Amino acid sequence: MTAHACITVDLDTLQCYRDIHGLNHDMPGHEGDPTYRVGVERMLELFDEYDVEATLFVIGRDTNVPLHQRKLKEADDAGHELGNHTYSHHYDLADRSREEQQSEIARGEGAIASVCGRRPVGFRTPGYNVTPRLVQMCASRGYHYDSSIFPCPPYWVAKRAIMAWQKLRGRPSRSAITPPKNLLAPITAYHPERERIWREDPTSEMPLEIPMCLVPGVRIPVIGTSLHLFGEAGFDWILPALERTYDRILNLEFHALDFIDASDAPDGNQLAAVQPDLRVGWPKKRALYSHVLERLSDSYQFSTMRDAVGVV
Numbered sequence: 001m002t003a004h005a006c007i008t009v010d011l012d013t014l015q016c017y018r019d020i021h022g023l024n025h026d027m028p029g030h031e032g033d034p035t036y037r038v039g040v041e042r043m044l045e046l047f048d049e050y051d052v053e054a055t056l057f058v059i060g061r062d063t064n065v066p067l068h069q070r071k072l073k074e075a076d077d078a079g080h081e082l083g084n085h086t087y088s089h090h091y092d093l094a095d096r097s098r099e100e101q102q103s104e105i106a107r108g109e110g111a112i113a114s115v116c117g118r119r120p121v122g123f124r125t126p127g128y129n130v131t132p133r134l135v136q137m138c139a140s141r142g143y144h145y146d147s148s149i150f151p152c153p154p155y156w157v158a159k160r161a162i163m164a165w166q167k168l169r170g171r172p173s174r175s176a177i178t179p180p181k182n183l184l185a186p187i188t189a190y191h192p193e194r195e196r197i198w199r200e201d202p203t204s205e206m207p208l209e210i211p212m213c214l215v216p217g218v219r220i221p222v223i224g225t226s227l228h229l230f231g232e233a234g235f236d237w238i239l240p241a242l243e244r245t246y247d248r249i250l251n252l253e254f255h256a257l258d259f260i261d262a263s264d265a266p267d268g269n270q271l272a273a274v275q276p277d278l279r280v281g282w283p284k285k286r287a288l289y290s291h292v293l294e295r296l297s298d299s300y301q302f303s304t305m306r307d308a309v310g311v312v
């Protein structure tokens, strides 16, 4: 059986990070957001070098910016999959009304179809805050997979602490707390129960759930940002455990932000104060990602999530 490595990238613009950190912002103008203008450009070039067909989770509203739309078209032409990351990227989508949730999914879908002419078959909710109702909505719209579960207790605790701190400082985050039951979910791809999506039910008709990659046992995240904590040697050390655990689908999640550094954004230094991974320069990031992709290519086939779940 082929083991698939799905490189997935959430195309969150700097606007999303300003929302997390309670900073003010305007919508990007014609020059586009640095995550698209610089980040997506570098990402496409890197993936081309390593023959990676990736899955890009798109925020629908970005298709209204001509430069963003052009980059997405380029990505689609290069064989990457465009998945639905909702229309407006509301971190508290899970708490909003049924109508608003439906509309966020449907409008996100329409935006992607307007770029590539096909409806998406995969969904990722903003900020990992997924609920049974959101996945049920995707199921009834014919989605083949959801990739929103991040069953990582250390991340959950850190996020809660940071949000409480921001509230104390009078700069409340627009992020939201992930339902804690999701922390109980399996760490490898599974079919979830309809009402308790954190539990596996092999007979379920629900879309396949593909969680973010974690170091098994200790459940430390293996995502774009945490790769810097491991470094090249650390990644080599955990890789055998990843290969044993993720013998079907490994989901390595990046964000568009992982492909830029502070020098790429006009308010980069202000953002880097709260988003420290921006302080790592692009050449260093590129070297690390190249190493990771090279290692992964020894035992995995790079596939879009759509291909990995067997959708033709």
Ligand SMILES: [Zn+2]
Pocket (backbone or CB within 6 Å): 010, 011, 012, 016, 085, 089, 125, 126, 127
């Ligand atoms: Zn996002």
